[in-house]
Amino acid sequence: MSENIPHVLILGGGFGGLSTANEIRKSLSSSQVKITVVDKRNWFMVGFVKLWIIKGTRTFENSTGLLTGLAKKEIDFLNEEINQIDLENKNIKTTTKNLSYDFLIIAMGAALAPQKIPGLTENGMNLYDYKQSEQIHDKIKELRSGIIAISIMGMPYKCPPAPFEASLIIDSMLREDGKRDSVQIHFYSPAPITLPAGGPEISKQILDLISSEKIIFHDSCKIKSVEPNKLIFQNSEANFDLLLAIPPHVAPDVIYESGLAKEDNFIPIGRDCKTSFENVYAIGDVTSLKVTDTITVPKAGVFAEGEGLAVAQNIISKIQSKEESALFDGKGGCFMESGRDTASLIEVDMFSGPKPSVKLTESTSENYDDKLQFEKDRLSKWL
Numbered sequence: 001m002s003e004n005i006p007h008v009l010i011l012g013g014g015f016g017g018l019s020t021a022n023e024i025r026k027s028l029s030s031s032q033v034k035i036t037v038v039d040k041r042n043w044f045m046v047g048f049v050k051l052w053i054i055k056g057t058r059t060f061e062n063s064t065g066l067l068t069g070l071a072k073k074e075i076d077f078l079n080e081e082i083n084q085i086d087l088e089n090k091n092i093k094t095t096t097k098n099l100s101y102d103f104l105i106i107a108m109g110a111a112l113a114p115q116k117i118p119g120l121t122e123n124g125m126n127l128y129d130y131k132q133s134e135q136i137h138d139k140i141k142e143l144r145s146g147i148i149a150i151s152i153m154g155m156p157y158k159c160p161p162a163p164f165e166a167s168l169i170i171d172s173m174l175r176e177d178g179k180r181d182s183v184q185i186h187f188y189s190p191a192p193i194t195l196p197a198g199g200p201e202i203s204k205q206i207l208d209l210i211s212s213e214k215i216i217f218h219d220s221c222k223i224k225s226v227e228p229n230k231l232i233f234q235n236s237e238a239n240f241d242l243l244l245a246i247p248p249h250v251a252p253d254v255i256y257e258s259g260l261a262k263e264d265n266f267i268p269i270g271r272d273c274k275t276s277f278e279n280v281y282a283i284g285d286v287t288s289l290k291v292t293d294t295i296t297v298p299k300a301g302v303f304a305e306g307e308g309l310a311v312a313q314n315i316i317s318k319i320q321s322k323e324e325s326a327l328f329d330g331k332g333g334c335f336m337e338s339g340r341d342t343a344s345l346i347e348v349d350m351f352s353g354p355k356p357s358v359k360l361t362e363s364t365s366e367n368y369d370d371k372l373q374f375e376k377d378r379l380s381k382w383l
């Protein structure tokens with residue numbers, strides 16, 4: 001082991017990486033384990049804040065935590081791009097360094113791939129790209145009449161309820177500006193129901209919720225390309241004045257180059273989050289964890305966090321020469337904002353039985369406050 005103490009190397013300082021690093025450090029001091037987090041960004045922001053930037057209640061600058069804050073916990077942070085993952089030789093190449101490890105956690109998230117849809121970059125906005133959030137806000141404000149199209153362009157995508165939240169937030173923005181009657185909101189999904197991961201009942205509840213605000217849901221719309229002001233689906237076409245797209249998601253390039261995942265897929269894992277390489281784990285959006293033949297664990301921060309906790313427990317056990325037995329519990333709650341500063345809570349237990357159990361609570365302002373608290377808690381406990 002390096003420097004006589006084990007080295008835990010964590011690739012990615014998002015939900016999963018920060019959860020793992022902090023959980024290990026809570027149990028083991030810097031004289032017992034060295035922990036390094038590598039990320040090309042030097043900041044962390046909770047994913048749903050993008051929707052608040054679109055809404056206009058937040059800016060990027062006042063919503064991030066700096067990863068340099070990890071130093072307080074005696075967790076090293078390296079702000080570099082990860083360029084190669086060589087698992088045979090246990091070597092990670094970053095912009096200027098070669099890093100070795102005793103335990104490796106791959107928590108590099110999912111990358112957005114708008115380039116996979118011809119015409120999208122030129123003719124639409126990316127709802128999930130934080131760099132475009134302010135511009136999306138401005139475009140909604142500028143629009144006096146017409147059609148806003150929200151289009152999911154690939155499955156799986158991060159936080160399945162988020163595009164529906166976005167539609168309800170935009171609905172509220174338009175109402176506040178007194179122009180809701182002149183702007184239509186159309187929602188296009190490749191899926192047959194709103195939230196396949198939640199099952200038909202929850203999907204119906206979400207459909208009712210958005211329909212009650214006159215947001216029109218179009219199912220089974222598989223995108224082919226985008227032209228100026230026009231979506232081209234496999235079997236139909238639709239016009240828009242402003243397109244907000246959720247582009248296809250892929251793993252970062254280095255993951256494919258490492259052989260850990262096949263093209264367009266994610267790293268397959270089980271509930272122990274192990275890869276086929278010893279002491280190499282993968283967690284969060286970069287992975288694919290099957291629950292049933294047709295259902296995988298959704299890409300969400302709460303699940304990346306939960307997987308990180310399980311991996312941390314197993315690494316702590318290994319270092320203490322105890323048996324590693326922790327499994328990801330598959331439980332998580334996700335707040336779905338419903339506009340007008342209210343939110344409902346989607347409570348999920350992925351492994352509760354033959355099928356996941358999913359419950360959707362009523363929309364209340366208390367849930368909205370809890371959502372604000374969820375973000376505060378993550379920033380304060382991790383950084």
Ligand SMILES: Cc1cc2nc3c(=O)[nH]c(=O)nc-3n(C[C@H](O)[C@H](O)[C@H](O)COP(=O)(O)OP(=O)(O)OC[C@H]3O[C@@H](n4cnc5c(N)ncnc54)[C@H](O)[C@@H]3O)c2cc1C
Pocket residue numbers: 011012013014015016017038039040041046047048049050051080081082083107108109110127128158159162252254283284285286299300301302303304334335
């Ligand atoms: C609009 C929106 C709303 C959302 N709302 C919720 C919600 O309410 N609840 C919830 O649980 N989840 C929500 N999510 C999803 C959540 O943000 C993600 O699922 C979560 O961030 C995944 O965590 P992760 O650790 O797997 O990846 P990430 O948090 O994406 O972290 C991956 C990190 O790896 C780094 N990285 C990648 N490639 C490289 C490289 N080559 N070199 C160096 N660094 C690299 C990235 O910079 C990044 O910091 C939302 C997402 C969006 C977009």
